[in-house]
Amino acid sequence: MAKFCISCGSELPEGAVACPNCGATQNVTPQVQPQVVVNNVQPQVKTNGIGLAGFIVSLVSLLMCCGGLSVVSLVLSIVGLIKSKDYNGNGKGFSIAGIIISIVGIITLITIFFIYVLAYIDGSTNVHY
Numbered sequence: 001m002a003k004f005c006i007s008c009g010s011e012l013p014e015g016a017v018a019c020p021n022c023g024a025t026q027n028v029t030p031q032v033q034p035q036v037v038v039n040n041v042q043p044q045v046k047t048n049g050i051g052l053a054g055f056i057v058s059l060v061s062l063l064m065c066c067g068g069l070s071v072v073s074l075v076l077s078i079v080g081l082i083k084s085k086d087y088n089g090n091g092k093g094f095s096i097a098g099i100i101i102s103i104v105g106i107i108t109l110i111t112i113f114f115i116y117v118l119a120y121i122d123g124s125t126n127v128h129y
């Protein structure tokens with residue numbers, strides 16, 4: 001396969017870097033295109049909805065003091081934390097915050113529950129005293 005000078009058009013010997021006729025440096029077109037590893041899979045900033053949901057639900061749960069939601073938010077947050085790996089860490093902070101808030105909510109719920117139970121037991125024992 002003969003190549004021709006990019007400058008003067010004369011035939012070039014095989015593998016010539018410069019034209020023997022005019023001396024122009026030849027752009028030796030690489031046979032194998034240097035594969036630019038197009039690993040440019042757009043860094044999609046996907047929102048970790050589950051982690052965020054867990055965080056929000058845990059907050060709502062704590063603020064409204066309905067502890068049943070804390071269990072839900074704890075599950076959501078844990079799932080969100082696991083899923084955050086798939087989201088390049090997106091939502092990880094929210095998930096961890098959600099887990100902490102959920103645990104606080106559950107502890108609060110248990111505490112309130114025990115206070116009520118103890119108060120009830122205390123009250124009932126007082127009655128039968």
Ligand SMILES: [Zn+2]
Pocket residue numbers: 005006007008009010019020021022023024
């Ligand atoms: Zn030439």
